[in-house]
Amino acid sequence: MGNTFSFELHGRSGDARAGVFYTDHGPVETPVFMPVGTQGCVKTLSPHDVSQTGASIILGNTYHLHLRPGSEVIRSAGGLHRFENWGGALLTDSGGFQVFSLKDISRITEEGVEFSSHLDGSRHFFSPEKVMEIEHNIGADIIMAFDECPSSTASREVIYAAVERTLRWAERSLEAHHRLPLHFGYEQALFGIVQGGIHRDYRAYCAEKLVAMDFPGYAIGGLAVGESTQQLYDISRYTASLLPVDKPRYLMGVGKPENILEAIGAGIDMFDCVMPTRNARNSSVFTSQGRLNIKNSAHRLDFSTPLDPACTCYTCTHFSRAYLRHLYKAGEILALRLLSLHNIHFYVNLVAEARRRIVDNSFLEWKEETVHAVAGKA
């Protein structure tokens, strides 16, 4: 155990890459979709459910887990893998995104960010050093540097200041990470985050400086925060091209199925998004033929069609649209579980199919067809 994080490429199709990275909690084939488990679970699902979808890595949030139950509690449990009883790999985001979205209640200085808890208003302070300590207590296989994530529509000056601060905080994150002990005997790989909004010159500058710090992987942050879809694609492709070929690339917080497919085509390897779980709880379902709303009266008497006839998940192999519509409208918790299970299965398997297409070099044609199919209405 320890020093095992490594990344290999298995195939390419245009700029799209198929690879694998190895953690002390198993290998993760890329491209990969990582379900979001903010508070130590993927909302409504058990770890067994999540592993049935094919997911190999899930996300946790430093911000939420620090406020509740507190990272010392998780450390006492033996780390987040043991606490939540998840045998696969874990990644924690640094809180950089959460504390900056609490704009009116946070105060930013060079040292760090002071913010109020969304739970009880109590005051807290995050610095790169503090966040590394918390991420070490939580014990995820991949941990993220503490960054500043401004809105992508902020002024050039604001974005530039955030890039400079993100670089200084990346250095401090790296130093603190190397100083801290390995609490649980397995490796934690620290990833750097490229900021720079929609400005190519800032993205290039930020990427160059971070690459010189030699992180084992790199994230692209500060996207899907107000820019256009075309800008999202252009900046992800441009930023990916600046990153080392032999390290994984993670596009944070993206996105719709069609966004993920385009970003895979642009050379991105890792994704996370709350959409499959959040949309499920709002009755919105992703299918291979587009989106549908299970509350729709069109499904009232449909006893023979699953959510997605092409899907092999537990929900699709056991229940009709009519029954799921009934459960949802009746306010049954089971509806939220079954829809979440399907949506996560859909995302994880869409990305797994992209990987197979990259390996057999049929990705580009498949992507064109699939983007149109998944973006429409079922």
Ligand code: GUN
């Ligand atoms: N999640 C989505 N975007 C970001 C970002 O820019 N930084 C961090 N830390 N998390 C994110």
Ligand code: ZN
């Ligand atoms: Zn399904």
